[in-house]
Amino acid sequence: MEQASWVPSSVDLDRPSAARMYDYFLGGSHNFAVDREAAKSVEQIFPGMAGASRANRSFLRRAVRYLLAQGIDQFLDLGSGIPTVGNVHEIAQQSDRNAKVVYVDVEPVAVAHSTAMLVDNPNATAVQADLRNPDSVLENPAVQDMLDFTRAIGLLMVAVLHFVPDSDNPHKAVARYREALPSGSYLAISHGSLEGIHQDGLEDSERIQDIYRRTDSPLAFRTRDEVAEFFTTLDLVDPGVVQLSEWHQDSADAYISAYVGVAKKS
Structure with a gap:
C-alpha cells in the first residue's frame, strides 16, 4: 500500500490501529482502510460500538469540566488518541483560554x-x-515546559488502560504517575469491563477481543475492584468508581460496560 506523504514512515498500513479505529467510531477521518475494515467487523458483533465510544467521549467532557470547576487549569492526557471534536484543549480553553494541555500517545498518526x-x-x-x-x-522536555509540576494537574487516562495488559504492570505505572502528581491534583479514568455482561455478551466480547489482538493494542478488561486499585492513595470524589453512565451524567448516552472514577491527591 502506498504511504501518503503526511503519514509517518513508522506507520504500518497493513495492521489496524486501536487509536485509528476509535477515531472511526467517533466519526473522524484520520483512519485507513485496514482500520475501517477492523472497526466494521467490531460493529457487526456490537452495533453499539460507535455510541459506546461517544459515551466515553462524553465522560471525558464531564471530567474535564468538573476539574475546571475545582480550579484545575493544566492537563496531562495520556493515550489521548487522534484529535476529533471535543478534545481536552477545546473543552478547557472554552472556560480558560490560558489552560494548558499536553497530549501523549504512542500512535504516530495521533x-x-x-x-x-x-x-x-x-x-x-x-x-x-x-x-x-x-x-x-x-521527563519529556515538552511536558516539563508546558506543565508546572509545583501546581495541581489534571491527569486523564480515558479509555486507554484497557489496552495495557497485566504483563506490562499498569498498576505500577499508574502508581508512578500518582507519585509525581502535586498535591491537589486529580486523576480521571475510564476503563472497559466485562462485569455484568450476560453470557451472549461475553461470547461477543471474546470475538471483539480476537479482532483487537490483530492491532497494536489488544484489549485487557478489568473488574471494578481492579479499576478502583488505580486510585490507591487518592480520595475518590462522589459517586466513586461507578458505571460510566452513573458519573455526573448530563445527557442520555449509549450503554457501555465501563467503570469510571475521578480522585484527588491530598
Missing part, C-alpha cells in the same frame, strides 16, 4: 495530527511517548 492541529496554540502540545514508561513521559 501525534502527527495533534501537532498539526495545535501549531497555532501556545498552550497545548502533543508528544509521542508510551504511557507504560512513566519516566519517559514525565
Whole structure:
C-alpha cells in the first residue's frame, strides 16, 4: 500500500490501529482502510460500538469540566488518541483560554495530527511517548515546559488502560504517575469491563477481543475492584468508581460496560 506523504514512515498500513479505529467510531477521518475494515467487523458483533465510544467521549467532557470547576487549569492526557471534536484543549480553553494541555500517545498518526492541529496554540502540545514508561513521559522536555509540576494537574487516562495488559504492570505505572502528581491534583479514568455482561455478551466480547489482538493494542478488561486499585492513595470524589453512565451524567448516552472514577491527591 502506498504511504501518503503526511503519514509517518513508522506507520504500518497493513495492521489496524486501536487509536485509528476509535477515531472511526467517533466519526473522524484520520483512519485507513485496514482500520475501517477492523472497526466494521467490531460493529457487526456490537452495533453499539460507535455510541459506546461517544459515551466515553462524553465522560471525558464531564471530567474535564468538573476539574475546571475545582480550579484545575493544566492537563496531562495520556493515550489521548487522534484529535476529533471535543478534545481536552477545546473543552478547557472554552472556560480558560490560558489552560494548558499536553497530549501523549504512542500512535504516530495521533501525534502527527495533534501537532498539526495545535501549531497555532501556545498552550497545548502533543508528544509521542508510551504511557507504560512513566519516566519517559514525565521527563519529556515538552511536558516539563508546558506543565508546572509545583501546581495541581489534571491527569486523564480515558479509555486507554484497557489496552495495557497485566504483563506490562499498569498498576505500577499508574502508581508512578500518582507519585509525581502535586498535591491537589486529580486523576480521571475510564476503563472497559466485562462485569455484568450476560453470557451472549461475553461470547461477543471474546470475538471483539480476537479482532483487537490483530492491532497494536489488544484489549485487557478489568473488574471494578481492579479499576478502583488505580486510585490507591487518592480520595475518590462522589459517586466513586461507578458505571460510566452513573458519573455526573448530563445527557442520555449509549450503554457501555465501563467503570469510571475521578480522585484527588491530598
